Amino acid sequence: MYEVVLVDDDVIVTQFLKRYIPWEEHGFKVVASFQDSHSALEYLLENTYDVLVTDIGMPKLNGIELIEQLKKSKSNSYHIILSCHDEFRYAQQAFKLEVFDYILKETMEETNIIALLGRLKEKLDQEQFTRNQHLKVTKFLERNNMTLKSKFIEKLMKEQNITKDGWWKEQEELLKLNFSDKYFTPILCFIDRYQEAINHYENETSLQFSINNLLEEIFTAKDQQDVQIFFTQGKFLILLPMKYNTREKTKHQIEAILKELHETIYAGFEVSITSVIGELNVKEQSLLESMRILLKNKEQRFYYKYNSIQNFYPISYTRDSIFQDYVEISQTIKELILKDKKDQILECISQQLKQIREKKYSPDSIKDWAIKLIIDIKLSLHALNHFERQSVVITIADQVIQYVETFEHLEYVLADICEKFLEQIRSTNLTTRNEDILKAQKFVQTHIGAKISLKDVAAHLHLNSSYFSRMYKKETGEGFVEYVTKTKMTKAIELLEHSTKSIEQIAFELGFENKSYFSKTFKKYFGMTPGDYKYKTKEKMN
Known part of the structure; x- marks a missing residue:
């Protein structure tokens, strides 16, 4: 719906227009009406509107003067004048102000106004379509520019011997970049909980585009037009131009800027970022090298806290x-x-x-x-x-x-x-019977280092040994002693693979009386001795 404001010192006229013109049927909605032109001006300057319908002859501030005041600040709204005067000078003043139409009140009939609204809506629809198309093109170009910049930075990072001629100069012109005469500080920013952020914004491109727009707004407000931003998966690289200064002053300035970026991005998107500051105030080849070092060591962010600002040093x-x-x-x-x-x-x-x-x-x-x-x-x-x-x-x-x-x-x-x-x-x-089995298995898992017998576990459960043995076999399909052996052998594999303990130490740690019995059980279970298994594991690792 396009929004309409009515202004006429004659309340009968505004009431007629509101009640007898089917605005909404034709895509319009009356959002305000005034008898006092000064009050109308105050409202119109503070609020958006699409169409103003105003009387020409009003005390203090007439319709022509009202439109003149509005034209100084708002030029994209349409104005329609209602008048009791058919003199040429009034019409001439109105059309100099590019009003959409000039209607004499004596010819103000419903059919005439509806026909006018039809013409006006067609004009407004066309303008809205043009604006939307322009916005789509602008967004496409901005997103395409982001993609090209990402490819540019990826190539710079991968190819060590790129010189500043040919392809480089062509890319600088295409992307409106200039690294030659400025000092930059590279900053690598990670988008925290990246997968969650993508899920929230539906896709990676939308998230990057939103953050990029916000960053550009921030830097434009700071009059820092030469800031360069390059997005890659889950992170973005900022090249921040700074006036050459002492190291400490530059560092404090950058940290203050980053703190503001962190706060603004979180306030806008509920997404936090982690920033890593590279070498301060560098240019050309030194800048490239600093950028490469930051990206090469990107896995170090594992050691950084979320939403923190870090100064880079290699771990x-x-x-x-x-x-x-x-x-x-x-x-x-x-x-x-x-x-x-x-x-x-x-x-x-x-x-x-x-x-x-x-x-x-x-x-x-x-x-x-x-x-x-x-x-x-x-x-x-x-x-x-x-x-x-x-x-x-x-x-x-x-x-x-x-x-x-x-x-x-x-x-x-x-x-x-x-x-x-x-x-x-x-x-x-679990049934009562299965609960006993679960208790027995938990006992084995938590007493893996002890010598475990069926009799001891049955006593722990207050059950007859023979009854417990039959029940366990029936419910699990294996004997209880088999379960104990399987559990101890699984543990033996862990110890052989991930500890420096001797076979004898492992045997005692798993409750075996001696190394020989442990080795015999292990070979029966796996088809090789613990020593052979350990040797083969080392060979695989090497």
């Missing part, structure tokens, strides 16, 4: 194995899950991640550690009767963790997955 990752204490940690978490100790689970995860952070392991090795932890816990729980048949099963842990961006994000994801394991165990509907 030297340890080459030590992240799996040194893995077996003990995974066993502790498994036991805590079986005992439903949520707070202790969260504390254990938090402490372990803190130690990993302090030792500076690479992000990829940390993700491998987390994926293995979840898969191993899942496999151990699946060894419990009926666990695997439940509806809630964690099947995409590796996919979820691959998208993890920071330590705090990883801690949240691990805690969430463990909570799902707890819920799954709590919601398991």
